[in-house]
Amino acid sequence: MSATDESSRGAAPPGSGPTPYEEMQRSPEFKALRSRWRRYIFTMSGLFLAWFLVYVLLADFAPDVVNTKLGDTNMTVGLLLGLLQFVSTFAIAVAYARYAEKNLDPTAAELRARVEEKL
Incomplete structure (x- = not known):
C-alpha cells in the first residue's frame, strides 16, 4: 500500500458518506471541546x-525603573522581571496540564x- 492509497481505517469510498472522523468533527461535543481549548x-x-x-x-522606555537595585544586592528590578518570565512560562504550562486533564x-x-x- 502506498502513501497515496486510502487506508482501510476510517477511509470511505467516494460518495458513501462521511468518515467516522468527519462525523466526530461535526458533533456538538467536538465543537464544544475545540471552543474550550481555544x-x-x-x-x-x-x-x-x-x-x-x-x-x-x-x-526600553523606563531604564531607571529596571536598573533599580533591590536592597544591597546586585539584583535589579529588570533581572527579577526577566527571571519571572521563566517562572510564568512554567506556571502556564502546569496550569494548562491541569486544565486539560480536568476539562479537555x-x-x-x-x-x-x-x-x-x-x-
Whole structure:
C-alpha cells in the first residue's frame, strides 16, 4: 500500500458518506471541546504576551525603573522581571496540564472511543 492509497481505517469510498472522523468533527461535543481549548489557549497566550510586552517596554522606555537595585544586592528590578518570565512560562504550562486533564481530556477520550468503535 502506498502513501497515496486510502487506508482501510476510517477511509470511505467516494460518495458513501462521511468518515467516522468527519462525523466526530461535526458533533456538538467536538465543537464544544475545540471552543474550550481555544478560549483557554487564546486567553493565556494574550496574558503572557501582555506580560512580556510590559517587560520589554519597561526595559526600553523606563531604564531607571529596571536598573533599580533591590536592597544591597546586585539584583535589579529588570533581572527579577526577566527571571519571572521563566517562572510564568512554567506556571502556564502546569496550569494548562491541569486544565486539560480536568476539562479537555475526559471529553477527548469519549470522542476517541466513539470514533474507534466505528472503525
